[in-house]
Amino acid sequence: MGNIAGPAEIETGGGSIRLSSANGPVRAETGGGSIELNGVSSARAETGAGGIVAKFVSSTGERTDSVLETSAGDITVYLAPNLPISIRASIDVANGHSIRSDFSDIHVSSEGGDYGPKTVTAEGTLNGGGPVLKIRTTTGDINIRRAGH
Numbered sequence: 001m002g003n004i005a006g007p008a009e010i011e012t013g014g015g016s017i018r019l020s021s022a023n024g025p026v027r028a029e030t031g032g033g034s035i036e037l038n039g040v041s042s043a044r045a046e047t048g049a050g051g052i053v054a055k056f057v058s059s060t061g062e063r064t065d066s067v068l069e070t071s072a073g074d075i076t077v078y079l080a081p082n083l084p085i086s087i088r089a090s091i092d093v094a095n096g097h098s099i100r101s102d103f104s105d106i107h108v109s110s111e112g113g114d115y116g117p118k119t120v121t122a123e124g125t126l127n128g129g130g131p132v133l134k135i136r137t138t139t140g141d142i143n144i145r146r147a148g149h
Contacts, residue, residue, distance in 0.1 A: 016050070021057075025064050034073070042066045042131060049073060051140070055147055056133070058083050066133045074140045077133070078147035079103075084130035087123055092138045094120040101144040 001010065001017075007024030010017050014031040021039030028035050028043065034050040037043050041059035044067045045052050051073040056066070058080045068075050079085065087106050091097050099108045099122045106124035122142070135142055 071138045076143040084127040086129045089122040089135040091120045093117045099142040102146040
């Protein structure tokens with residue numbers, strides 16, 4: 001899908017979803033497949049199995065809390081450097097998986113491990129904080145990157 005001038009709602013039983021940009025909140029859901037959101041101010045994206053890539057941009061539009069969730073897959077988030085946002089990220093079964101962040105304000109911690117599932121979480125606020133971005137994968141890596149190098 002191309003550029004959406006407003007909110008967008010996209011749903012598929014299985015298959016990938018790709019969106020160039022949207023000026024309003026986006027909801028994308030697929031039973032299995034990757035989701036790629038190239039320029040959004042807020043989004044709720046969910047896939048049963050597959051990776052998620054989302055680029056969050058500063059926008060003058062309404063910004064709401066965002067959720068990115070997959071059962072099995074990596075999630076990569078690109079954040080505009082000046083974006084006021086609060087991050088809550090977690091990997092439920094993190095054995096062999098990790099959260100990596102370009103931002104020193106996002107603190108990563110882990111618990112469990114040796115004999116059971118290890119969970120890894122990360123949280124922090126950027127540019128004074130703002131709407132919450134929840135990132136969750138059951139098993140996969142999470143990467144939080146600074147956009148526009």
